[in-house]
Amino acid sequence: MRYFLRRLMQAAFLLIGVSILTFLFSTLAPGNYFDEMRLNPQISPETVAALRAQYQLDRPLPVRYARWVNSLLRGEMGFSFAYNSPVAPLLWVRARNTLLLTFTATLIAWALALPLGIWSATTLGGFADRALSWATAALLVIPDLVLALGLLILAVRSGWFPSGGMLSVGFESLTPWQKLRDVAWHMELPLLALVLSALPILVRHVRAAVADVLHAPFLRAAASHGIPQRTLLYKYALRAAANPLISLFGFSMGALLSGSLLVEVVMSWPGLGPLLLEAILARDLYVVIGGVLCSTVFLVAGNFLADVLVYWADPRIRAGAATK
Amino acid sequence: MRRENMDRLLIVEKIEKRYERTHVLGAKKEVAALQGVSFSLRRGSTLALVGESGSGKSTLALCIACLERPTSGRIFFNESEITACDEKRLREVRPQIQLVFQDPARALNPRFSALEIVSEPLLVQGRLDKPEREDRARSLFAQVGLPQEKALQRVEEFSGGQRQRLAIARALSLEPKLLILDEALSSLDCSVQAQIANLLMELQASLGLTYLFITHDFAMAGHLADEIAVMEQGKLVELGPADKLLRAPGQEVTRRLIAATPRLCAAAPAPKAV
Amino acid sequence: MTTLLQVHDLHVGYISRAGNRSPALEGVTFDVRPGEILGVLGESGSGKSTLALALLRLLPGNGEILKGAILFEGRDFLQIEPRTLERIRGARLALIFQEPSLALHPTMRIGEQLSDVLAAHESGSRKELRQKVLQLLAEVFPTDAVRVADSYPHQLSGGQQQRVLIAQAIACGPSLIVADEPTASLDPTTQQEILSLFRSLRDKFNLSLILITHNPALLPGLADRILVLYAGTVVEIGPTEIVLTSPQHPYTRALLQTVPGRQVRQANESRSLLPVIPGEAPNLSALVNGCRFEPRCTDRLNQCTQREPAEVAVSEAHSVSCFKYGG
Numbered sequence: 001m002r003y004f005l006r007r008l009m010q011a012a013f014l015l016i017g018v019s020i021l022t023f024l025f026s027t028l029a030p031g032n033y034f035d036e037m038r039l040n041p042q043i044s045p046e047t048v049a050a051l052r053a054q055y056q057l058d059r060p061l062p063v064r065y066a067r068w069v070n071s072l073l074r075g076e077m078g079f080s081f082a083y084n085s086p087v088a089p090l091l092w093v094r095a096r097n098t099l100l101l102t103f104t105a106t107l108i109a110w111a112l113a114l115p116l117g118i119w120s121a122t123t124l125g126g127f128a129d130r131a132l133s134w135a136t137a138a139l140l141v142i143p144d145l146v147l148a149l150g151l152l153i154l155a156v157r158s159g160w161f162p163s164g165g166m167l168s169v170g171f172e173s174l175t176p177w178q179k180l181r182d183v184a185w186h187m188e189l190p191l192l193a194l195v196l197s198a199l200p201i202l203v204r205h206v207r208a209a210v211a212d213v214l215h216a217p218f219l220r221a222a223a224s225h226g227i228p229q230r231t232l233l234y235k236y237a238l239r240a241a242a243n244p245l246i247s248l249f250g251f252s253m254g255a256l257l258s259g260s261l262l263v264e265v266v267m268s269w270p271g272l273g274p275l276l277l278e279a280i281l282a283r284d285l286y287v288v289i290g291g292v293l294c295s296t297v298f299l300v301a302g303n304f305l306a307d308v309l310v311y312w313a314d315p316r317i318r319a320g321a322a323t324k
Numbered sequence: 325m326r327r328e329n330m331d332r333l334l335i336v337e338k339i340e341k342r343y344e345r346t347h348v349l350g351a352k353k354e355v356a357a358l359q360g361v362s363f364s365l366r367r368g369s370t371l372a373l374v375g376e377s378g379s380g381k382s383t384l385a386l387c388i389a390c391l392e393r394p395t396s397g398r399i400f401f402n403e404s405e406i407t408a409c410d411e412k413r414l415r416e417v418r419p420q421i422q423l424v425f426q427d428p429a430r431a432l433n434p435r436f437s438a439l440e441i442v443s444e445p446l447l448v449q450g451r452l453d454k455p456e457r458e459d460r461a462r463s464l465f466a467q468v469g470l471p472q473e474k475a476l477q478r479v480e481e482f483s484g485g486q487r488q489r490l491a492i493a494r495a496l497s498l499e500p501k502l503l504i505l506d507e508a509l510s511s512l513d514c515s516v517q518a519q520i521a522n523l524l525m526e527l528q529a530s531l532g533l534t535y536l537f538i539t540h541d542f543a544m545a546g547h548l549a550d551e552i553a554v555m556e557q558g559k560l561v562e563l564g565p566a567d568k569l570l571r572a573p574g575q576e577v578t579r580r581l582i583a584a585t586p587r588l589c590a591a592a593p594a595p596k597a598v
Numbered sequence: 599m600t601t602l603l604q605v606h607d608l609h610v611g612y613i614s615r616a617g618n619r620s621p622a623l624e625g626v627t628f629d630v631r632p633g634e635i636l637g638v639l640g641e642s643g644s645g646k647s648t649l650a651l652a653l654l655r656l657l658p659g660n661g662e663i664l665k666g667a668i669l670f671e672g673r674d675f676l677q678i679e680p681r682t683l684e685r686i687r688g689a690r691l692a693l694i695f696q697e698p699s700l701a702l703h704p705t706m707r708i709g710e711q712l713s714d715v716l717a718a719h720e721s722g723s724r725k726e727l728r729q730k731v732l733q734l735l736a737e738v739f740p741t742d743a744v745r746v747a748d749s750y751p752h753q754l755s756g757g758q759q760q761r762v763l764i765a766q767a768i769a770c771g772p773s774l775i776v777a778d779e780p781t782a783s784l785d786p787t788t789q790q791e792i793l794s795l796f797r798s799l800r801d802k803f804n805l806s807l808i809l810i811t812h813n814p815a816l817l818p819g820l821a822d823r824i825l826v827l828y829a830g831t832v833v834e835i836g837p838t839e840i841v842l843t844s845p846q847h848p849y850t851r852a853l854l855q856t857v858p859g860r861q862v863r864q865a866n867e868s869r870s871l872l873p874v875i876p877g878e879a880p881n882l883s884a885l886v887n888g889c890r891f892e893p894r895c896t897d898r899l900n901q902c903t904q905r906e907p908a909e910v911a912v913s914e915a916h917s918v919s920c921f922k923y924g925g
Contacts, residue, residue, distance in 0.1 A: 221701035224654055225715040225766055226688030235714075239705055314705050315750040376785045377756075483878065484642060513641035513812045518856035518872040525871060540785055543815070543859030547872065584786035586815035588842065588857050 078286025087290040098271035105194035117206025136200035148266040164268030209241040250306025254299040334365040339397035357383040370535040372549035380558040419498035426507035428487035434480040464493040485516035542585040603630040608666035620883035622648040637821030643879040645830040689719040692767035694777040698759035702751040709747035757788035829890040836916030
């Protein structure tokens with residue numbers, strides 16, 4: 001228990017640190033939202049100054065930070081200049097969409113990586129294994145951006161996939177089942193991009209972890225007792241290989257998250273990505289901070305989940321944590 | 325008193341070592357690894373420290389080698405106290421006390437060449453330059469009975485017995501006075517144990533080394549040691565000349581350990597109860 | 599059935615990744631009778647672990663049985679199908695590996711690892727299996743069975759882990775158990791406990807046991823016969839008493855002399871060097887003609903460098919492979 005409380009506290013400190021740093025960097029970056037307006041000769045400098053004062057952009061840094069924390073506690077997370085609304089509601093909708101995409105992508109990627117990796121490990125050095133190695137290497141080499149753009153071109157040219165967005169026109173009038181299918185159809189392309197970018201690393205790690213375990217003495221000992229091959233592979237080998245793979249699961253969530261921001265922008269999926277990009281370009285300060293913080297929360301949550309799973313799966317870690 | 329002490333290379337006085345363990349629920353438990361252990365070691369002699377796992381032998385070895393600090397008590401090496409000394413003093417003392425461990429496969433980096441292994445301590449000490457180090461390493465090779473052709477081979481290509489010779493050569497590179505052998509023969513085959521035991525005896529005679537030989541093999545202890553000390557649960561329960569202890573053990577623990585030692589001839593005389 | 603296991607002219611070899619062949623066992627012939635304990639005495643490089651794996655046909659991917667026959671309970675063990683093999687392994691013939699800490703799955707409870715062995719060969723509900731598991735553990739842990747069943751391997755001591763391996767081996771009532779260095783990493787007291795456990799299990803279940811070790815001192819009072827393995831060949835085989843008190847093969851004799859403590863030193867007698875076998879065990883992939891022990895032997899004859907000696911019977915139950923006795 002204390003083990004987890006400590007991890008939670010560490011996570012909390014991390015979030016505070018990230019928020020401070022983001023705040024610092026964003027405000028230190030030259031310019032602010034209203035700079036665009038200054039270029040417009042129709043708006044007087046006094047108006048700009050008044051707007052700035054209204055949004056408290058001329059106050060010193062610590063004061064602004066404190067006010068932002070205050071707003072956070074009230075559930076608003078600051079104010080968006082561009083959208084003219086508190087940041088929080090904007091974030092929730094986008095975050096939900098990002099999570100939907102990332103979560104599904106993680107599940108699919110792992111569902112594919114596990115059997116592929118196990119297959120590779122059991123036929124180590126064979127034709128299938130080498131072919132898979134080649135394929136994963138090729139995928140690894142292609143940058144995510146190129147992959148996403150390539151898929152987009154495919155979609156546009158072939159018309160098989162929608163070329164962007166999450167919902168079709170007239171979404172409101174669909175039945176719940178049709179709504180589900182509509183979202184799923186829109187999700188196919190970004191999912192494909194994300195899964196293809198994540199798959200190679202996962203497959204290689206699963207292969208390595210399982211291959212390691214296949215040569216372990218306890219597996220041969222279990223074989224000597226006549227335990228059937230299938231049980232050996234799926235119960236004994238996989239459970240022993242689980243440790244590094246579970247940690248990887250936590251990391252993969254985080255990696256997919258950062259990858260997803262890019263894919264979302266390319267494919268116009270209404271998630272955190274496009275929101276963040278716009279906000280950065282427009283200097284919409286509080287949206288940027290909110291978005292970054294949101295991503296950090298996902299990352300930390302993913303790793304925390306991995307910690308919990310490892311703790312549950314490996315009794316040696318439980319023993320180690322107890323004696324600390 | 326002083327002359328008597330000059331004869332003693334190592335004096336251990338009432339050493340205690342306690343560890344704290346924290347339980348799941350937060351309860352702290354104190355484990356006494358060593359309780360009031362005292363003995364001394366004469367120059368050029370071999371003391372065997374016998375006991376089961378958990379008796380504290382390895383903890384004692386670590387304390388003497390200055391790798392662990394005892395909770396209380398004093399250790400004298402070469403007539404000066406080394407128990408609570410500072411880093412500078414430790415740096416002078418440590419080369420004089422060297423350790424050889426049980427499992428050479430784990431104590432030696434398998435990717436290093438034999439030459440690198442043996443000259444590593446010299447490199448760290450920084451006293452000699454490269455050609456001198458190589459010369460010294462090669463002469464150590466010869467001393468432990470390793471063929472010169474193997475000098476550039478990697479450790480993973482050596483057999484168990486050869487690796488242990490290598491570990492001994494490395495330990496000798498800094499010209500120590502005291503060698504602590506922590507179950508150094510236990511993972512070796514029977515015939516190889518005999519070879520290494522002989523090597524140790526020859527080295528002792530030619531280099532004037534003093535040995536602290538930690539083992540749970542009473543037969544080997546009886547063969548190699550001048551004196552035997554028996555430990556149980558952190559306490560030193562019996563200490564005496566090897567032959568006398570084996571023929572007429574005083575304590576129950578000793579008798580039990582001697583009886584448990586596998587013996588080749590069933591007809592060997594059983595130790596008499598005193 | 600007078601013999602439980604018959605091994606005849608067994609040849610086992612390994613292929614390295616570069617394609618080089620190296621032999622591990624050559625011409626190994628021996629048998630094991632019901633209820634007998636055969637001690638296999640061999641040092642590193644003698645092929646003893648290869649023998650254990652070969653008997654269960656569990657050689658690693660790069661090892662293969664090149665020649666010879668293994669007959670177990672009357673069946674030709676080298677010709678049976680993989681399915682039958684899986685059924686026999688663990689049920690009729692069991693293996694106890696070296697290094698108990700490595701032979702148990704690190705993240706599964708002991709009870710589960712035992713019930714898996716039972717479930718592989720017998721049917722039964724979970725409750726029945728659990729009962730059997732506790733009964734089994736009670737054979738090797740008279741007082742602690744329940745606690746051990748719920749523990750993980752890392753929570754047990756070396757001796758306790760070894761007992762679990764023994765419980766796994768006897769789980770389905772096999773007729774032969776092969777134990778590879780079962781006491782290698784244990785304290786002398788624990789060692790004695792494990793060895794007497796073997797003895798009592800043999801008496802209770804009429805098991806046969808092949809006990810592989812490098813330490814001859816473990817065998818008196820336990821093994822009925824001893825087989826001495828050197829460089830992949832059998833050099834001597836005979837009743838324990840006789841082999842240990844009057845060994846015929848020069849290697850056996852030399853090996854026994856390297857064990858300290860045969861005589862207790864007298865008072866004031868200075869320490870002496872142990873008699874050693876000069877040199878090292880041969881590299882099996884670079885063998886030359888002649889007897890494998892010849893380079894280290896003190897009793898060389900002319901024939902020793904020309905060909906390998908054949909097995910010669912010295913007495914009814916005792917045979918040697920050495921030119922001193924013919925062959």
